[in-house]
Amino acid sequence: MAELSVQDVDVTLGRHEVLRGASVRVRPGELVTLLGPNGAGKTMLLRSVLGVVDRGRGKVRAGGDDPARLPAAERARRVAYLPQSRPLAWPVRVRDVVALGRFAHGVSSGRPRGEDAAAVERALSACDLQALADRPCDTLSGGELCRAHVARAMAAEAPILLADEPTEALDPLHEHQVMSLIRGYADAGNAALVVLHEAALAARFADRLAWLHGGRIVADGPPETTLTPARMAEVYGVRAGVRRIDGDWSVSIAGPA
Amino acid sequence: MTDRGVLITLAAAVLAALAAACLVGSTPLGLDRVLSALAGGASAGDRVVVWEIRLPRAVAALVVGAALGTSGAALQGLLRNPLAEPGVLGVSATAALGATFVIYYGLANTQAFALPLAAIAGALAATALLTVAAVRVGSVVTLILVGVGLSSFAGALMALLMNLAPHPFSLSDMLNWMLGTVANRSFDDLVPPAPFLLAGLAILFAGRRGLSALTLGEEGAAAVGVDLPRTRRLVVVGAGLATGAAVAIAGAIGFVGIVAPHLVRPLVNHDPARTLVPSALLAGLLLVLADIGVRVAPTDTELKLGVVAALLGAPVFVWIAARRRTSSG
Numbered sequence: 015m016a017e018l019s020v021q022d023v024d025v026t027l028g029r030h031e032v033l034r035g036a037s038v039r040v041r042p043g044e045l046v047t048l049l050g051p052n053g054a055g056k057t058m059l060l061r062s063v064l065g066v067v068d069r070g071r072g073k074v075r076a077g078g079d080d081p082a083r084l085p086a087a088e089r090a091r092r093v094a095y096l097p098q099s100r101p102l103a104w105p106v107r108v109r110d111v112v113a114l115g116r117f118a119h120g121v122s123s124g125r126p127r128g129e130d131a132a133a134v135e136r137a138l139s140a141c142d143l144q145a146l147a148d149r150p151c152d153t154l155s156g157g158e159l160c161r162a163h164v165a166r167a168m169a170a171e172a173p174i175l176l177a178d179e180p181t182e183a184l185d186p187l188h189e190h191q192v193m194s195l196i197r198g199y200a201d202a203g204n205a206a207l208v209v210l211h212e213a214a215l216a217a218r219f220a221d222r223l224a225w226l227h228g229g230r231i232v233a234d235g236p237p238e239t240t241l242t243p244a245r246m247a248e249v250y251g252v253r254a255g256v257r258r259i260d261g262d263w264s265v266s267i268a269g270p271a
Numbered sequence: 272m273t274d275r276g277v278l279i280t281l282a283a284a285v286l287a288a289l290a291a292a293c294l295v296g297s298t299p300l301g302l303d304r305v306l307s308a309l310a311g312g313a314s315a316g317d318r319v320v321v322w323e324i325r326l327p328r329a330v331a332a333l334v335v336g337a338a339l340g341t342s343g344a345a346l347q348g349l350l351r352n353p354l355a356e357p358g359v360l361g362v363s364a365t366a367a368l369g370a371t372f373v374i375y376y377g378l379a380n381t382q383a384f385a386l387p388l389a390a391i392a393g394a395l396a397a398t399a400l401l402t403v404a405a406v407r408v409g410s411v412v413t414l415i416l417v418g419v420g421l422s423s424f425a426g427a428l429m430a431l432l433m434n435l436a437p438h439p440f441s442l443s444d445m446l447n448w449m450l451g452t453v454a455n456r457s458f459d460d461l462v463p464p465a466p467f468l469l470a471g472l473a474i475l476f477a478g479r480r481g482l483s484a485l486t487l488g489e490e491g492a493a494a495v496g497v498d499l500p501r502t503r504r505l506v507v508v509g510a511g512l513a514t515g516a517a518v519a520i521a522g523a524i525g526f527v528g529i530v531a532p533h534l535v536r537p538l539v540n541h542d543p544a545r546t547l548v549p550s551a552l553l554a555g556l557l558l559v560l561a562d563i564g565v566r567v568a569p570t571d572t573e574l575k576l577g578v579v580a581a582l583l584g585a586p587v588f589v590w591i592a593a594r595r596r597t598s599s600g
Binding site: 064066085086087088089090091094095096097099100101102103104105106107110111114115117118122150166167170 | 352490
């Protein structure tokens with residue numbers, strides 16, 4: 015169990031302020047999604063948590079410590095991170111990619127043992143990848159590859175997960191599966207902060223939606239109070255209809271606001 | 272084949288090649304005479320042929336190959352590109368430049384450690400420069416171009432030193448280091464570079480886990496807990512030491528550091544960490560075999576090992592480069 019808190023974080027790249035006093039808090043058991051248009055600072059917020067980019071100001075705590083100051087392996091055991099860009103330099107097997115999720119637990123390449131092997135198998139089966147486990151990654155479709163990376167992040171079994179568009183390139187079924195997986199991960203007492211593109215998908219699975227606009231969190235709350243046509247217009251600049259049917263959400267975009 | 276199977280097969284092939292290197296030559300020796308010479312028996316002539324001519328030369332080819340193969344595999348893992356190699360990146364040329372300097376000033380004959388130290392200093396300077404450039408340029412293709420430029424510049428400086436060489440002996444010494452050869456090496460020649468070579472291999476081996484994780488790219492590797500600066504340091508220092516020591520023994524021998532890892536990769540599921548040891552063995556094997564070829568080839572002047580390696584390796588380099596999809600960087 016570990017809580018993630020981000021308080022008043024500023025990030026400046028060159029002369030461009032990408033985050034201005036951004037704050038968000040994810041408690042154990044919570045799934046919080048970050049929503050916002052391109053360039054709102056969603057990816058930067060995740061990177062600033064890890065210390066991949068320098069924070070000008072502000073305080074980040076993951077389970078009580080600043081992840082940027084933890085040794086790399088200790089940080090990875092506490093915070094699993096799925097970056098948005100996921101290059102693969104070599105056509106390694108799916109199983110080997112997922113096993114890299116156990117890197118910080120001391121797994122040597124190719125041969126996880128004991129608890130590590132069990133974690134890899136759990137992640138493979140949770141992401142519906144057993145049949146593909148021994149396939150080289152360069153033979154997979156975009157969606158299959160995406161699931162392999164999600165499985166890599168899940169295999170770490172860290173108490174905090176940061177995922178940057180984990181459902182990109184997924185078909186509706188696997189999109190639903192991956193989000194259910196992350197929902198289950200949070201329900202098991204972990205904290206998940208997930209960047210998503212689709213407000214309706216976020217509203218269906220998340221406890222809270224954190225809305226980023228121009229480097230600031232402009233709203234943070236459950237979908238019932240924050241997912242409104244006014245918010246869609248403010249954050250995305252679109253005219254949108256928002257409907258709730260039996261706990262499910264539908265957001266239809268009519269055009270520019 | 273399992274990793275262990277690959278290693279055992281390669282190790283057996285290396286031993287067979289070393290045996291063949293002792294058997295084959297201008298004076299053919301039978302297996303019985305080689306074995307008894309190795310054991311300290313046989314005639315004095317046989318012992319000289321085996322212990323002072325053929326075996327040291329084969330062992331030199333083996334350790335040079337091992338150093339270049341491991342350095343190539345590690346640099347490829349770090350830079351995530353199959354074309355990264357000490358020769359292509361200019362590390363070998365810079366090391367050879369260091370050796371040439373020492374020969375030019377006549378230090379090589381008076382101080383046993385002068386040449387290895389100069390070669391290693393040259394190699395370390397090149398790997399350090401490349402790593403600084405790697406962080407700045409971000410594109411591996413650009414980095415390889417930087418390496419090619421570095422290689423040309425070191426070659427130009429070597430040509431300058433040769434141009435100004437005080438006498439023909441130093442000129443022919445310099446030519447040897449520029450072209451690469453293990454001819455006339457004795458075990459005594461291997462002793463000064465050996466500790467650096469072994470240290471370099473040990474350091475590269477220590478950094479191998481990070482190389483596997485770098486398959487995910489730098490951000491992904493950092494995400495799974497790799498200490499990137501440490502991994503970079505280990506590869507830079509390890510490849511610098513190993514390549515510098517290899518150049519101190521044999522001069523600049525190119526391409527073997529590309530060819531061996533390229534052949535090994537499919538056998539170990541492309542995992543960079545698992546390519547290191549098989550690449551060392553295969554590169555060593557290739558150089559031992561190439562050196563036997565050089566010795567038995569019916570040419571008036573013995574071919575230089577580095578020339579043969581380039582003749583065989585450069586087309587492979589072009590082939591690998593042409594087959595790469597440009598999108599992968």
